[in-house]
Amino acid sequence: MDILHNLFNLGTLVAGIRIATPILLAGLGGLHTMQANILNIGMEGMMLFGAFSAVLVSYYTGSIIFATIAAILVGVLAAVIFGLFGVKFKCNIIVAGIAINLFGVAFTIYLLRSIFHVRGALSHPKIVGFPVMDFPVLSSLPYIGELFKGHSIIVYVAFLMVFLVHLFLYRTPKGLHIRSVGEHAEAAASVGISPDRIRFQAVMISGFFCGLAGAYLSLAQTRMFVENMVAGRGFIALAAIYFGGGTPVGTMLAALLFGFAEAVSLRLQTLGFPSQFVLMTPYLMTVFILIIISYVKKVHSQKRKYEIA
């Protein structure tokens, strides 16, 4: 019982929220591309560019606002490269994603070593991080108030974004365009929507969120840049999107679940248990879900065939 209490308490939940935030942010971006029927595996690279430029600008200007803007701009820039080759020049979109990831890992290390002449990691007192705050009202609630206390400001922004993205996707014309291009590109084109243009815009939106997610990693979760610091979170975000069925709220729940799983595994590690099995659960669960969804779809379509016949 002691162990269970050690694993499942408010502290783990709070840690889970922090771990979930970058996954959520990247996931919110990636679900735009998923809704536009683009398999975006380049989020990893976009996040890395965001993380690095955030640290770079924070170091030189000391301004967290400039750093955030830079991270977002560079994230979008990386997305533009990805979109240019993946959408406009008709590279295989998966290949474009692989290339942007490769480029992100290698080029940020190159810049780290040529600009700062350090290997591995850069931490410096001149790097300014995001401010920490308590969420008004909710943080004064008894017991669960702890969940809304002492997070970096971006954490709250990320969770508010869930609702904004929901509104954008389901309540605005642009959101409808994105979804319709994903559902049936030819049909969308027949009513005057340019599919490639919409796809490109969806890719740029994903760059925006990935840049922000990168800034969170380097200026909120830590206050440094570490080589390849995204470490697969882009792919966990991808898993979260699929796990959540491509909706903003679903993605949030999936991100929280994965974040919590990782928080538990970190606890397990300190208790001397092998953490690897907990760490693999997000991946395994997502693969299972994907298989089940596709299986159900197939059974359904077969049934329909019989009914028609």
Next chain:
Amino acid sequence: MKRLSQIFGCNLLRPMLAIGIAMLIGTFIILLSNQDPLFAYSKMFKGAFGGFSRITESIERSIPIVLTGLATAVAFRTGVFNAGVEGSLYLGAFAAFIVGHYVVAPSIIHVPLTLAVAALVGAAWAFIPGYTKAMYKVDETVTTILLNYVAILFTAYLVAIPFKDMTAGSQQTPLILDTAHLYRFLPPSRVHIGIFIAIFLAIFLYWLFRRTIWGYNFNMTGMNPHYANYIGINVERTMINSMLISGAIGGIAGAVQIMGILHRFIDQFSPGYGFEGITVSLLARNHPLGILAAGFFYGALQTGATYMDRTTEVPKELITSLVAIIIFFVTAEGLFTYTKQNGAFRKKLENIPGVRKLLQEGVDRNGHST
């Protein structure tokens, strides 16, 4: 030139152009970092090809890349985007450790047995995404990428707890037996007979694609699954078969690295051989013999980059960045049709001596595009 492009079955213009563009961009980047690009590139070249020890290191580095490249190509040919060679590689490598460490047999049995078990394990792992792709249309790219992490974490657990070498500080297993080693035939270098396994598999796949019904089915399914189905090919079966072969070669790639170089399983031993395989396969347009060349090119680039890193102020990551740029330009179908429509650009290209011939060759070879 004509013969070369015929052997490799793809036109060489685009990769060459892509490499040229990447090197140009690299030159600018190096200049911006206040370094001498010519010096850096010459050091890189020297690091890759300058002398026996450098060349053998390039070869040694390229063996696993060629194998993962071949593994990737089999699936790509069938239109299955297997990004999971890395997972097969890890599991195959671990299987190779198990057989290499616990089974006692003379070398002549031990080596093939170890390779065979690694291939089986790799194939079994690739079967999961292959089967679900073929039967239920589950996106194989997503499942293979996610399952990679499962495989890597699983071996990380095995090497951290049940099979850890207690005398070592880092996460690694004990050594495999001498009888399971792949013979190093060019001492003092570590080049081992795994290279012949790679060459043999490349030729085997070339033969398979060209001369067998299996290969025909692979190609047809890859080009147009509906048409393949229409002419009576069992598309599902073909996809699963290609994933099995892909996974098996991936497993062998891992085993070869353990048996030839490391002689034990080390946690996180792969610097991303699986993904390097994807790159190489793309560069060679999934052509087995092209992959031999592209794999060696990639291995040489990496050893050259490491040498450049040691001897100049230019970090080796520059080269990996350039590889990403090369991938972009090699695979950008739309970019080159765009420039082809743009007659002025094509005329300019044709005015460069030698390029005209390559352009024409590309048209001849593919019938329609350059």
